[in-house]
Amino acid sequence: MAVRAATLILALLLPIQCASAHDFWIEPGSYRPGAGVALPVNLMVGELFIGDALPRNSASIELFALYLGLTAPPRAVIGTDGIAPAGFVLVDDARTTLLAFSGAGGVTELPPDRFTAYLRSHGLEWVEVERKAREEEAKAARERFHRHAKVLFTATSADAVAGRVLGQILEIVPDGDPTQDASPSFSGKILWRGEPLAGCLILARSYSDPLNALQSRSDAAGRFSLPLARGGVWLLQTVWMERAGWFSGQDWESHWSSLTFLKPEPR
């Protein structure tokens, strides 16, 4: 309880420091739903597991679907525009299922010092270097951000759908099914436009201790591993950027990706 209170206070202070660096994740009504439950699915924006549920906006949704197995066609997540939770989904309790979202976020403009702080906190130092090379380090940064998120629902048995590659622009793909993996570790890969992404910082936060994030960098094959020593809800998150297109009104396009799941207590 004390940890949650401290987290709340910190989260209230954080917007002053880095208003643009809000995490995005999917928060379902339950990570282990019962058979035939219509599960509410919230799209959350905030910090350290504390945030606001975004109302659904169909016009900004590129992908919002539930995946069962490696080959079954996805089921669109239903919902009503202007209302949170953004969707409802009928979940099976027999095998692990995967729900994913991709959509437009918005645009933001940050003064140079805040943009630099944001880059450093998310391991995007190479962007800072490029801004210097372009002599932009003293200029405000205009950025269009995109959101990608996944959540795994725990069921009776594991399923390969956990590692299914969906084609999100920035995607976290676990090895195996972490909802059934009781070992004190997590490994996976980060894909950028379907290809392994090297040098990308990934953070892992436990719901029970969100202040102490674990971090890792992906290697040349896009692979990473994290020592997730405790069970419970985990949020993995990463950000990557690219220079905005020639005709864009922005300088940078950022993509935020997350994966949430319920890890069993390590044995």
Add this chain to the structure above:
Amino acid sequence: MGLLRDGRTTAKSGSTGWYLALLTAIVLLLGGWPAQITASDHADPVNLKGPETNITDLFFFPEGDRLILIFNVRRALSSPPPYDLSPYTYEVNIDLTTPVGFTNASELARYGGTVLEPAKLHPDASIRIRLNDDASLKSIEYDKLKDTDQIRTHFAVRDDPFNFPRFYGVNAITMVMSIPRTAFPAGQQDFILWGTTARKGEQIDHVGRSIRTQLPRFGFLNTLKPSEHVPALIHQSELRSNVYNFLKGNTEWWSAAFAELMESTFLLRSYDNQPDVMIYTDRRPVGYPNGRLLTDDVVAQSCAFGDCLLQEISFIEGAFPRQTTNDKPFLTEFPYLAEPWDIKAPPTPPSRSLTPYLIGIAVLLIVLSWGLVQAIRWGWHHLWLWLRHAYFRWAAS
């Protein structure tokens, strides 16, 4: 919204837009969403062909070492027997094993708890009743209940116990059962109940938690088993949300106005995705939505948590201040329901019919269509004559 490769969805698919526009047009032409409303509960405006199938109430509450179950049918009854009861089977099902949770505040307030695995809902015990056409008992079957010889029953026409102005001064056909606790497994604390009416095995009406399937947005649940309710709710929610999102997303003000009209009546809500069953537990104080007592003012209670249609109607049709108790006091002991009201002449049914108007409109449309075709034909013909005449004059000059 359409699905693209890899399951991507888009709201900008052209073919989907046309589909939604067509679906919306059909919905608006039909004046709402009544297609699935094939049966009803108590105050439902649908006029049933077989009113004896119409479930009006389900009550369940403890009384000492017994549990009282009251299942009523045939709303607004004021006529003498015979009734058309013999073709129908009245059944109450009790699920004793599907787990129920009591931690979700919203579901606790609206439904008395949370059915944790709705796909597994099933009857562990059942009571099947057939009635004679004078409302007396024809047969009763107990399935998987013990000590059935100690179950006390009463089948008769009695006062309709529903506190609602439209049903003051009228009766219902009532089935009252006082069931000993020993009929159930020892220590049984949680009960999930629902009632149905059926004819030749085909389910016609359903009741679970009070004031649920009589709301216009839930009509489709009446013919389904509870284990099928959540998938059906999700399916209907998808259809209606797609139409709503389409209407809401257009620039025309009237499109948004139709969306708002739809929102309050036909759009399924975030708190609707629960199976329609009655939950009763000994862990919490009895009273709607934890079971139901005869004295529960369920109209006001359901309004407090988001469903106010019947509350409004009770103000529209009733006196001020709104009455919060039944129009006849209940008995303190079995069979608890008040004595029936005297037989009286039923209200005169309407004698006017819409059929002549519909025929008139159809004839008018046919005549107008014929006139329009003739006018176009005449216009083309004379245009052609004028052009030909003009050409010959030009050629001659």
